[in-house]
Amino acid sequence: MPRWESRAEDRLREAALELFLEHGYDNVTVTEITERAGLTRRSFSRYFTDKRDVLFAGSEQLPVVLARSVRNADDTLSSFGALLTALVEVAGGLAGQAPLAAQRRAVVRASPELQERGRTKFAAVTDAVADALRDRGTAASEATLLAEVGVAIFRTAFERWTDQPDPIGLPARIREAVAELAAGLGAADFATRPRP
Template identity: 60%
Template sequence: MPRWEPSAEDRLREAALALFLARGYENVTVADITQAAGLTRRTFSRYFADKRDVLFAGSDRLPQVVSGAVAGADAGLGPAEALLAGLADTGRILARTVPRSPERRRIVAGSPELQERERTKFAAVSDSLTGALRERGATESAARMLAEVGIAVFRAAFARWTEEPDGADFPVYIHEAAAELTAALAPVAERD
């Protein structure tokens, strides 16, 4: 076998996704993935730390990407508006760069271990967003609440986007989820 395999990372990812979907995440080993891809464990280790990393590779950059998008939003926007603009920008990036998002979402939904990893990922995003929102003038309390609400909006938008892969651009789903939340909160605001 040659020392370097062209598109090895993509082959490993495709093999892993196919196996996870067919057998379930817990029933697949790294050996299964490498065998299906026709590659070695050593090649796998060049690209991924473990089989979870096939699904979460690069997610360590997400907090910085999201908070950077919020920080870089138009200076005239308030914290909540900057949050939505940043989430929409992040969604555009993910739509272009995260392969096979609908399949990945189904795999994560079927595994408690992966769901916990997803929650950990979003906790880091929330912390990063809180800092970006404070920089935009929100109080600590408001920044923390907005960050958590932003995560909920993002997750709802991502779910809808993956359910309709030929549907609208990701930012449309961000704005729809935010509008739905605003409508749900309107009766609370009217009581004040």
């Protein structure tokens, strides 16, 4: 086999997704993935550490990119405004990935192991965003709260976008989730104290 195979990483990812969807994540081996892709195990190891990595490769960039966008947001924006601007900006870079993301989500939903890995990845996003907000001067507890809310907005919008791909796009789904949250909070009566 040649040292460099055309589109090897994409072929491995496509083969893995096909097999995961056909047989379930737990029932697929790396050898089966490489055979389906027409590549070697060595090629697989060049791009992925294990079969989970096929689904999550590249996700380590989300905390970095989102935190950078928060830090670079206009200084005149509030902390939450900077976060929302960053979410929409980063979401714009994911255009066209809805079908692939929907397939990955279907595989992850069917596996408790993968669900846990997904939660760990989003915890890293939350930590990175909270750090970026603190760098902007946001108090530590507020930064953590806003980061958790921002990640919840992103996840909600992402799930809607992958479940029902349409021309509206992920940035619009984020705005939609924010509007729903704002409407829900607007309906709450924070002046009335809860009874003990």
